[in-house]
Amino acid sequence: MNVKNDILEELRPVSELVATISRETPYRVADDYFTDLANRVLLRIKTQHKPLAFNVPDGYFEGFAEGMLARIKAGAGLGTSAGSGPGFEPMKALPETVDQELSGLSPLLAQLRSKETYRMPEGYFEEVSPILAVAKELNPYTVPEEYFHQLPVGIEEKLEQPQEEKKPAKVVAFGRRTRLWQYSAAAVVAGLILTIGWLRLHVPGSHGTSPTVPVSLAKVSDQDLQNFLANTHAENDTPVDQSAANIAALDFNDGDIKSLLGEIPDGELKQYMDEHGGAVDIATN
Amino acid sequence: MTIQDTELLLQFRNPETKERAFTAIIRKYQEKLYWHIRRMVVEHEDANDVLQNVFIRVWNGLENFREDSQLYTWLYRIATNECLSYLEQQKRKSALPLDETESGLSNKVIADKYFDPNKLEWKLQLAIQQLPEKQRIVFTLRYYDEMPYEEMSRVLDTSEGALKASYHHAVKKIEDYILNH
Numbered sequence: 001m002n003v004k005n006d007i008l009e010e011l012r013p014v015s016e017l018v019a020t021i022s023r024e025t026p027y028r029v030a031d032d033y034f035t036d037l038a039n040r041v042l043l044r045i046k047t048q049h050k051p052l053a054f055n056v057p058d059g060y061f062e063g064f065a066e067g068m069l070a071r072i073k074a075g076a077g078l079g080t081s082a083g084s085g086p087g088f089e090p091m092k093a094l095p096e097t098v099d100q101e102l103s104g105l106s107p108l109l110a111q112l113r114s115k116e117t118y119r120m121p122e123g124y125f126e127e128v129s130p131i132l133a134v135a136k137e138l139n140p141y142t143v144p145e146e147y148f149h150q151l152p153v154g155i156e157e158k159l160e161q162p163q164e165e166k167k168p169a170k171v172v173a174f175g176r177r178t179r180l181w182q183y184s185a186a187a188v189v190a191g192l193i194l195t196i197g198w199l200r201l202h203v204p205g206s207h208g209t210s211p212t213v214p215v216s217l218a219k220v221s222d223q224d225l226q227n228f229l230a231n232t233h234a235e236n237d238t239p240v241d242q243s244a245a246n247i248a249a250l251d252f253n254d255g256d257i258k259s260l261l262g263e264i265p266d267g268e269l270k271q272y273m274d275e276h277g278g279a280v281d282i283a284t285n
Numbered sequence: 286m287t288i289q290d291t292e293l294l295l296q297f298r299n300p301e302t303k304e305r306a307f308t309a310i311i312r313k314y315q316e317k318l319y320w321h322i323r324r325m326v327v328e329h330e331d332a333n334d335v336l337q338n339v340f341i342r343v344w345n346g347l348e349n350f351r352e353d354s355q356l357y358t359w360l361y362r363i364a365t366n367e368c369l370s371y372l373e374q375q376k377r378k379s380a381l382p383l384d385e386t387e388s389g390l391s392n393k394v395i396a397d398k399y400f401d402p403n404k405l406e407w408k409l410q411l412a413i414q415q416l417p418e419k420q421r422i423v424f425t426l427r428y429y430d431e432m433p434y435e436e437m438s439r440v441l442d443t444s445e446g447a448l449k450a451s452y453h454h455a456v457k458k459i460e461d462y463i464l465n466h
Contacts, residue, residue: 015460038311
């Protein structure tokens with residue numbers, strides 16, 4: 001690595017000490033490390049772009065689907081090479097029955113399978129229940145005639161038919177139940193609002209809400225009103241109510257008014273009459 | 286861009302001469318990039334991994350290289366980013382705080398087969414590992430690679446003024462470290 005003076009000159013004013021240190025990197029590397037580096041990198045790049053480790057024969061997937069369908073249509077075509085295509089090899093045939101399979105695996109077990117270990121006494125069902133003995137032989141379920149004979153043919157026909165478009169399943173919305181709850185909640189809230197509003201607006205005795213009160217009061221006798229106010233006075237102990245009751249309880253007659261006004265000089269009464277004319281029939285001293 | 290680099294890029298874009306051009310690029314820049322990386326990650330095995338990753342990135346991206354900067358600037362930028370990614374991975378793997386990761390790098394320096402605590406150049410390496418990441422990069426690019434600030438600002442996406450300040454701080458910190466250790 002070449003040491004250039006300009007870097008050291010730049011460094012010297014900042015740190016004399018650092019400028020004096022050898023710029024040789026103390027780390028070392030193997031002598032032949034760089035010799036083969038390019039080849040190693042290229043090898044790694046090629047390895048990364050290498051195709052997959054598992055291969056399939058050329059043209060394996062060509063005709064694969066058709067071959068599979070042909071095999072299915074052939075019914076129990078296992079072990080037969082109904083398919084086509086270069087890589088289409090027949091599948092290994094499965095044993096047709098359990099007995100055959102077991103025979104291949106263990107002939108001894110296959111022999112034992114046919115022998116029933118457990119036995120029941122002869123005529124057991126007849127003794128326990130004659131009905132059960134008869135019912136054992138009866139099968140209440142029936143199938144249409146020739147059903148099993150025609151079953152493989154029907155399946156093959158269905159396989160050959162083009163697949164009909166399936167109707168989408170009916171979607172039942174969960175929201176229906178939710179909507180009922182929503183309506184119920186809304187009704188409760190609306191009811192509360194109306195009730196509270198009515199209670200607040202319809203204060204007993206307020207204007208416009210009880211227009212018949214003055215009419216009804218006119219029919220009530222003074223004595224009844226006096227009794228009512230006296231009772232109300234007894235029940236209410238607030239100062240405002242008490243004074244109102246006292247005023248209401250005063251029983252004025254003409255004699256009382258004369259005695260009350262008797263102490264007032266005539267001049268003042270006249271002046272009052274001049275200012276508040278209309279009360280023509282007020283008695284004077 | 287030097288004529289040689291332009292020629293190499295042209296050859297790289299030709300499928301027939303692509304590998305030959307790439308080999309030439311590696312041979313031209315391998316040592317500079319290796320030492321830049323080695324000073325950042327300290328250990329040779331790590332530097333080797335990072336360097337190979339850098340060249341694989343170069344292989345994948347060189348065809349799209351726009352040539353509005355020098356090839357060497359572009360290579361340094363890839364190498365620096367790869368170093369930072371590698372160090373970040375190391376931090377996450379070790380789940381250590383930042384300062385402990387830096388002391389981990391110092392431990393790697395000490396663990397070097399040729400480490401000699403009495404030699405000033407080894408003290409300098411220890412001092413460099415104490416620096417914050419950015420200052421470490423700026424110092425090594427300037428001090429060892431003699432990279433002009435203009436080029437460095439393209440590599441690190443930082444203004445020249447900030448780079449000069451970083452370098453100044455780094456030198457002062459290194460001096461303090463050497464004097465106190």
